[in-house]
């Protein structure tokens with residue numbers, strides 16, 4: 257692995273040659289530019305880890321280029337070097353966020369030290385930022401039901417290996433939390449955790465998002481860009497909503513999982529990637545395979561370690577502990593200490609179906625903390641909040657970027673599940689209740705991977 261990509265801008269060929277040699281020997285990949293224009297072209301095409309700018313150049317000056325880079329929104333680490341820089345230039349460069357100002361003639365040892373320290377600092381900051389973001393979202397996987405206890409054990413076991421994991425469960429059951437837990441509990445914790453939502457990326461961009469692209473690979477690809485697989489190298493790639501990945505991409509994903517190497521779009525170089533994949537979906541992938549909407553060979557590749565998250569209504573005993581956990585978080589976030597949920601409130605929450613699962617419970621508690629005037633949240637407050645939630649316009653079904661087909665299927669599944677539960681699983685009365693032909697209901701249930709428990713008994717009768 258190269259230590260970093262460096263761009264050196266200087267108009268003296270002897271300096272460029274010396275620096276290129278010295279830095280390459282230390283493991284850096286070095287590009288050189290003899291003037292501002294060439295440097296700008298290189299910066300536009302490639303991503304660098306650090307740049308060295310001379311101040312006085314024949315076609316401009318390094319400090320103005322530094323300013324241009326900053327105005328363009330880039331926080332590329334830049335070190336200035338100069339033989340006869342004015343104090344003014346040094347002050348301006350420092351204000352613009354130059355990391356150091358080196359006097360010429362350069363001491364190679366000092367330069368290497370500055371580069372090494374700078375890259376170390378930048379990487380440590382990026383890592384700390386990523387960890388902070390992860391920790392903020394991580395929380396803990398709360399729940400003492402048998403299924404949650406078993407799940408935590410499975411996660412601990414899965415985290416030790418590097419095999420691909422497929423997390424399944426309805427929306428809001430905690431699939432992303434599980435993916436994070438696997439990453440954080442495993443040996444890849446020091447590596448990155450990258451997430452990609454396969455349903456949210458337009459199908460024409462999904463390949464470049466996964467594998468990256470070279471400059472000029474397609475209209476709009478002005479700069480080389482690394483894809484999710486490359487960025488996740490050494491760490492974990494979380495492929496959310498993998499069941500909604502378009503067919504042509506499924507073939508490409510399968511190949512990467514088999515070969516463990518990628519090619520950027522528009523590129524010819526084969527790049528090895530060392531990535532652990534954790535995929536998640538709320539679709540019944542077996543049913544999707546049968547319908548020809550998902551490749552069975554990819555399903556087998558992903559499903560090496562399957563982790564199934566039960567819906568919250570199937571582990572109601574977790575509701576009180578989750579509710580109290582979210583209450584604690586919401587009190588801190590909304591600066592409302594001392595709030596409590598009465599026994600009646602907990603009882604009502606536990607009996608509710610939560611079609612939106614843990615996410616719905618979390619949002620409901622947050623609303624209760626904001627809207628309840630007293631410190632005590634009782635059953636009536638919960639009832640009012642549940643009522644207003646279902647009467648309000650947002651259904652919780654819409655998710656930006658998710659195709660209509662996927663959302664409509666989810667809505668149908670929820671309606672049928674609730675209707676079947678209401679009619680005790682009996683297909684005939686469910687069909688009657690919904691005003692559907694029984695055969696139509698059968699077909700729908702089969703397509704959505706649902707089963708009415710009393711179907712056979714009723715059919716026979």
Ligand SMILES: Nc1ncnc2c1ncn2[C@@H]1O[C@H](COP(=O)(O)OP(=O)(O)OP(=O)(O)O)[C@@H](O)[C@H]1O
Pocket residue numbers: 393394395396397398399425426427428429430431432433434496538578614615618
């Ligand atoms: N067991 C749990 N303990 C604590 N918090 C949880 C638990 N399960 C889910 N949550 C919280 O519920 C919310 C939804 O979880 P998450 O985003 O992981 O669900 P998901 O299954 O990935 O949803 P989707 O399918 O809609 O992407 C998050 O805020 C998460 O922190």
